[in-house]
Amino acid sequence: MKKSLILILTALFLVLAGCGQAATTSSDKTSDKTKTDAAATESTESKELTTLKVASLPAPMDAILLLVKPLLVEDGINLEIVEMSDNIQPNDALANKEVDANFFQHVPYAEAYNEAKGAHIVPVQPVYNAMYAGYSKKYKSIDELPDGASVAIPNDPPNIAHSLLLLEQNNLIKLKDGVGIKATIQDITSNPKNLQFKEVDLLTLNRMMDDVDMVTMYPAYAKPLGLSAKKDALIVEKDMQAFAITLMAREDNKNDPAIQKLAERMRGPEVKKFLEEEYTDTYPAF
16 A cells, blocks of 8 residues: 555656646747847847938929838938038038938039039939929910010029020020030020020029019929929920939949939839829939
């Protein structure tokens, strides 16, 4: 009897010991998994984003950057948009390495800045073409534009050329052969309507609508006035890829992985859809 009792107690002890070991093993595994998950979470949360500073002007430039900003977070990039108040500051900031890139200009404008300042700003990604056009508050068609009409155009050389090419395309003037994007008022060889040109800062062109017969400007400056190139303009440029609004960087950082990732996002389907649906006076340049 006593021997049987000893055998039963021994068996019971072994069973309990086995259960305890299994519970301990299970608990250890759960603990290890919890620690692993916590470490992974901590690693993800503590991963620092690469900050990329980009200077820009108001819509649609800043709107496009805002569109790609959350997409870049997925790429490990924090896009910091630095909105400027004029069209000189973004290039100064880029040349002085205060920002990493800028987005507001076409290549001829950047080249003119480089020549004047000895800078090395280079194109990274053309993003969109804007329909450059001539608008009037006084006339409904270009045929109504009188002889001696006053025409406000930008006062910087690349956009003077852009305006003159617009006028030439619409048979209002003729330019010397081959001047292209370097055209100046002195290159006009024929001006049948004797148009009178008034050169004005690009950012103030839309304030000239009451003062002149026609203003040549980009959609970004016409849109706040409720004007559309497709609906309201007297004349609209034909396709001129040379003036595509382009993401710019410096020669020394143009191949930086973060800038290249920004370029990739800016030529993505989200931007294409945005331009086609929200800014119909523009069209993708990619």
